[in-house]
Amino acid sequence: MPNDLTELVSVRYMVDDVDAAIDFYTKHLGFALRMSAAPAFADVTRGRLRLLLSGPRSSAGRPMPDGTVPSPGGWNRIHLIVSDIAAEVGRLRAAGLTFRNDIVKGPGGQQILLEDPSGNVVELFQPAGE
Numbered sequence: 001m002p003n004d005l006t007e008l009v010s011v012r013y014m015v016d017d018v019d020a021a022i023d024f025y026t027k028h029l030g031f032a033l034r035m036s037a038a039p040a041f042a043d044v045t046r047g048r049l050r051l052l053l054s055g056p057r058s059s060a061g062r063p064m065p066d067g068t069v070p071s072p073g074g075w076n077r078i079h080l081i082v083s084d085i086a087a088e089v090g091r092l093r094a095a096g097l098t099f100r101n102d103i104v105k106g107p108g109g110q111q112i113l114l115e116d117p118s119g120n121v122v123e124l125f126q127p128a129g130e
Contacts (some may be wrong), residue, residue, distance in 0.1 A: 005127060008045070010079035012052040012060060012123060014072045018042050021053040037107065052079060060123075077113070077121035079103025085110050085126035 015021040018038040025031040029035060031044035040057040054060040054070075058068060063069050082088045085103060087111055093099070100113040100121065109127040116122060 005050070006081050008048050009049040010050040010052060010081070010125075012054055012075075012077055012079050013107055014061065014070050015053050015055055015074045016072060017052055019057040021055075025051060025053070041108065059104050059108075060111065062104060064101050075121065077123050079125055082096045082124050082126050085112065088124055 018036070018041060022033060022036060022038065022042050025044045025046075026033055029046065031046045034043040034045050034050070036042040039055055041055065041060075042053040044053065045051070049107055052060075056069075060075075061070055072077070072130065089103065090098070092114060098115045100115060103110050103112045107128065109125055109129075111125045114122045114124060
């Protein structure tokens, strides 16, 4: 398993119960627990796939500026690691791109949700300590 997070494909799933999700993915689908901050968050891997399991108490579960609350199903997204989230956001906003929210800080780092032309979400994430 690579230690460099940029070598993994990271996908975030919103879940109702982090412990139940850990149990499901590790017991039934061959994932290994990489890190748990249950009940808010867990990180499981299978090969180069890193599945980020975010519960309602996670920073990813916080309401959007319009009051919409992320929930399972509609908020799944690809997750791209960036080294300077503020610079990336500035560059992309200058290009006229649309964000769903502002930068959110949590225990694992900082994130923001970028929309593609169809409204699909791409999460830009800067890990804590970087």
